[in-house]
Structure formats: C-alpha cells, structure tokens
Amino acid sequence: MDSTSKKLANICKADRISDLPDSLLIAILALLPIETAVRTCILSKRWRPLCESLPNLEFSDYRNPGRHFTDFVDRFLMRRPNDLKIAKFRLDCYRGDYYRDRVNEWIMNALGRDLKEIDLLFRFQTCINWSKNFFNMCTSVEVLLLSGKISVEIPENVPLPRLRVLGFNNVTISSYESVGKLLLNCPVLEDLKIVDCEWLTGNSLSICGPVLKRLSCCLISYDEVLRTLIDTPRLENLKIGCYTGGDNDILFKLNLPFLKIAEIDICAHEMGQGVDWVFGLLKQINHVKILTLSDNTVEILSLADDDDDRYEFPPFHNLTELVINVLDYFDETLLDDFLQNSPNLESLVFPQSLVCIDESFRCSWGGSQSRVPECLSAHLKTVYIKNFAGYDEELAFVKYLLAYGSALRNVSIEISNLSKDDEAWQELLNLQSESTTCKLSLIDENGTCSL
Structure with a gap:
C-alpha cells in the first residue's frame, strides 16, 4: 500500500x-x-x-407499545440531570393501559424543567385526569397544546405570563366560562385554537386577547343556547365554525381593523336555522381580504329569503380572494351577490365543485344577472374550478366569465370523469381558441394541463 x-x-x-x-x-x-x-x-x-x-423530547407509543415504551420514557426522564432544562415535551399515546398511572409523573417532571412547549395527545378509551397543579406549573410555558382524551379543569386565577400559543382539540373542558377566565391571564397570547371540545357546563364563551392574532374556534352545541363574545382587537386570521341546533350567537365587541383572513363553517341542525347568525357574522367581518365559505355555510346563505330586509348583503370592498365550497345547495343569486358587492375581487376559487349534487338546485347562468359586476370587468384575474363534470350549468358559467371578464388572465378547470371525446370537452377547446386575453387551462385527473 x-x-x-x-x-x-x-x-x-x-x-x-x-x-x-x-x-x-x-x-x-x-x-x-x-x-x-x-x-x-x-x-x-x-x-x-x-x-x-x-432539548426536545418527543415520545410516541405508536411503534413501541406496552412496557417497552414505559421503561423507555422512565429511563430517559429519570436519568436526565435535575438542572437540565427541556425546551419541548411531546407525548403521543395510543395505548395507555400499561402506563396511565405514569403519565402525570412524566408531565410534571417535564414542567419542572423550565419547559417552553408542551404538546399532549392521548387516544385512550376514557379521559385522563391529571394533577390539579398542571396549570400552576405552566408559568414558563409558551406553547400549550392539548388533544384527545383529556379532562381539562381550569382553576381560578392562573397566571400564564409567557403563553403565546394555546390549543384545545377534542378535549373535555369543565365549562365555557372557565376558558374565558383563563384567557384573561394570558397577556401575550397570539394564537388560540378551540376545536370540537366537549363542555360540561355553561352557556357563555368569552374569547379575549389584547394581542391575539390568530383564532380558530369550532363549537358543537346542538341542545344548549351558546353566546360567544370575541374581544380581540388585533386579530388578523379568523376561522370560526359551529354545528348548532339552537339559537346561538357570535358577537364581536369591537371592529376588527386588522382582520385579513376569515374562514366560516356554520352547519345548521335543521333547515332554516343559522341564517340570521351567518348574515350577522358576514356584516361584522366584511372588511376581510380573503374569505372562505364551507359548503354548509353556502347552503345556509343560499336558503335565505332575498326579499327579507334582514338579509341585505353587505359590501366587501377589501375582498381580493373568495373561496366557495359547493356540495348540496348553491343558489346562483348568492354568487352574484358576492360578485356585485366585491368590486376589488381578484381570485375566485371553487375547491369542491361548481354545481351541487342535486341537479334541481343547480345554477343557470346566462341571462339572470342584472348587470356585469365591477370586479369581473376590472379586477378578477384568476378562477379555479375543481371537479368540472361538463354540466350545462358549468359551461354556462365559464362562457359568462370569458364573455365579461375583461381582466381575466387564467381560468383553471380540473376535469372530473370527462372524456376528451365528450361534447363538453370540445366546447371548452372552442372557448379557449376564441379567447384572446384569458388562458383556459384544462387539468385532467393526472394533473396534466391539456392547454
């Protein structure tokens, strides 16, 4: 060598x-x-x-269930020097029969080390109750995420001076009122998520936060009457959902001058419910830039009586992007109302489809619009339509866009179960060849753009 x-x-x-x-x-x-x-x-x-x-400890028993997982976490935490801090502690448990009695000790061990982020997800058969000192031990925590089979009992006057992110997902909470009191003690909270939780008592939820920027709140209240007060003057991003069968209400204490993005998903338990609520909500957030409506919300708005003064459509002068999900019911007048009242709209998206499942409720575009919306002739640049099946109502809408969309630059259509030999496909090709300023893109199920 x-x-x-x-x-x-x-x-x-x-x-x-x-x-x-x-x-x-x-x-x-x-x-x-x-x-x-x-x-x-x-x-x-x-x-x-x-x-x-x-610094970051993330444990999951998905691949290592039973005693092996228990011994692994025990050894790892107990061998760690007492003065060594932990930045993040995540515990994801699928099978808890072997170690339910150990969970509290693991959590308290991590909290005692100047913990910054704690993320707990429990998929047990029944809720786990932990130490009442849990929130009292969270004074150093900046991110707190709780999900799954967890029973959350919030004590009185618990200061959380560093908490920036708080999430409750599918947990059981002692009362609506206790959450409001907890938020009063979170002066720097910027991100709050409350999704699909079970509430044991109460009928009034107060969401306050002087610096809160992002709020995602999805409530289920079929039987009880729920009043929700939102006092978040710095809010920028709002996602609000409710599955309701009662006379519920959402009230914003002040206008939200910084709100830019809003997503609304209101589902009524019975037909005719929720109309007042949804229209009231739209009027309170009508200065947003990006608005997404779920198919449930679209159905409620479509069923509103146009002759009822209570349902006068609000102006959306700042709206630049509108996302409309269509499934069961979609009235053409709803879309026309949005277009007529959104003069600066630049992007229109249909992420589910353009027409509803029930053909008796499908739109009939062409001669029903009283005047061409200002956004269509001046600002609307892009339109995206998914699951285009070639129905006459869909083709009529595309023709309407191309005929009056002076500012249109791109209409993207994702084809669903439509053969290139179908008349609808050929008609789309003809529309493309006739359009001089707008690009019509046909996307097949493989994601291939045909034009």
Missing part, C-alpha cells in the same frame, strides 16, 4: 464527528426522532451522555 492509500485509510478510520463540540453534536441529534438518537448514541461512548441533554 502506497503512502497516499495509507493516508486515506487513516482518514476513513478517524472519527471526525466525535471531535465536534458538544453543542453541535446535540444540535445534530436533535434533528432525529428520539428513538433513533438513542440508538445512534450507543455507537460511541463519546455520544452517550449527549443524548440525555437533548
């Missing part, structure tokens, strides 16, 4: 990685799943103590 080969062999044998400083090695290990990081540390004595210093 010549000298060059010997040098290369020595370089290959050298453990260059272990010569790196501890801080850099820990940063490398932190990029790996915790089980992989532990297995990696077994390869070198130099690496083994570093595993105990990982």
